[in-house]
Amino acid sequence: MFKYLPLLWANLGRKRLRTSLTLASIVVAFLLFGLMQTLRVALTGSPELAGLDRLITMHKTSFIQSLPLAYLNRVKGVDGVLVASSQDWFGGMYQEDRNQLATFAIEAPTFFEVYSEYQLPPEQKQAFLQDRSSAIVGKLVAERFQWKVGDTIPMRSNIWTRKDDGGNVWPLKIAGIYEASNGDNQSIYMHYEYLNESRAEIRDMIGWVVVKVSDPDRSAEIARNIDALFVNSSTETKTSTEKAFIQGFANQMGNIGKLLTMVAAAVFFTMLLVTANTMGQSIRERINEIGVMKTLGFSGRGVTSLVLAEAILVTAIGGLIGLGLAALVSKGLSAAVAQFFPVLGMPAATWGIGAVLIVVLGSLAAALPCAQAGRLKIVDALRKT
Structure with missing residues (x-):
């Protein structure tokens, strides 16, 4: 031919x-x-980049409603759960309103166990874990604003205010610059303890729980067991795979x-x-x-x-x-x-x-x-x- x-x-x-x-x-x-x-x-x-061995536990009614911090330890005790880590949406802005950055308050000690694809030098990781007022930033966002390790950046939240001065700016010291193999190199991660101790509203509440399971084939069973812990409580939960969580979040727009x-x-x-x-x-x-x-x-x-x-x-x-x-x-x-x-x-x-x-x-x-x-x-x- x-x-x-x-x-x-x-x-x-x-x-x-x-x-x-x-x-x-x-x-x-x-x-x-x-x-x-x-x-x-x-x-x-x-969603194709979501972890096959990760589940997300959130409020049954809506993604924007919080869960009690006490739920985290109860989830960690469920059979089949290797590790669980909490996250909270911070709503960060840098300098100008148009510079809206995906900023999360995380339980730092367990974060890297759940998200093994997030890599940074050991000394930077250790510095982040030891300093509650520090943060790690994605490689691309660091390049965009020309940030380097050791810089202190004023991150403004459109959700939370500080209890000491009523302001909405949290100074964050950059302890490390991470690179993620899943493509998300634009986010900022700060300590949940820093946010929880400083904010004026709803203390000891978290946004959602990320769960790493021992056997992905048991994900549906483990999800049911987690939700069963809080059934008929004032704050019921809905647990799904990370892929379903991401897709469901997108489908809110249709x-x-x-x-x-x-x-x-x-x-x-x-x-x-x-x-x-x-x-x-x-x-x-x-x-x-x-x-x-x-x-x-x-x-x-x-x-x-x-x-x-x-x-x-x-x-x-x-x-x-x-x-x-x-x-x-x-x-x-x-x-x-x-x-x-x-x-x-x-x-x-x-x-x-x-x-x-x-x-x-x-x-x-x-x-x-x-x-x-x-x-x-x-x-x-x-x-x-």
Whole structure:
């Protein structure tokens, strides 16, 4: 088939304007597909990166409602729980309101046991654990603001106020700069004890509990056992896998996956119609040539294969250009919206899905022209003028 590539390329160049417009529609379709995949990752925090052995215990009613601190030790005692660590949302802003940073108050001693993918030098980790007023920051956010270890940054909270002066600024000394293999290098982690001792409101309350289980296959059982501890209490809990927690948080804005699938389907359907129309018109213009090819010995199957290859070729060119542009655009956007979307970028799986779509859509677009070319008789073809 490769020896026919010059022929396929020549056929695409017959009507350059028509081919260019068809390519443009394909490029736009795959560009939008790549950007929608990027948007899905940004809005969901990429559930695929969630730990398989982690559960999240939160308030049964809402994510924004707190749990008593005493719940943490009770969760740690459940059979199958290796370690549990609390987290609280701080709502951090740096210097200006537009610099909103994902800031969490954590139980520091157990945090690194739950999140082993967060790595930093041992001396920085030790300094963080020993100083309650310190924090660790992600590599990317440190580079963005040119922070270094030892700097003290004033983090302003839009939720909590200090009991000593009524202000909402917490000075945090940077004890370390971490790098996470899961892609979240934009967050800030401070000590829960520092926040709890300093804030004026609702002391001894936590946001949620992150649980690391001994056996991921028992996750559903362990989740039920945790929730059973607090059933019929004034503060009941809901425990789910970390992936379900992230996805559920994203779905508060609606079913992101369903919405993006519908948009992608509409875009690709339009592209399919354009490509099919182009291929059909191209075949009608080349009926005489197809008759000559069959006269020279090309079988119906051979002619059909060439038509199919032509459709897949034009779809592949447009698809690869579109996905390449999507990757470049998503990379350019990552720095601009990093404070809102810590995990932003076109997932690698998009290229694999795109390759499948290229073959499927190219084949569908060529289905009718292939049937026409395959059934065409030599006499009928040569009779056409």
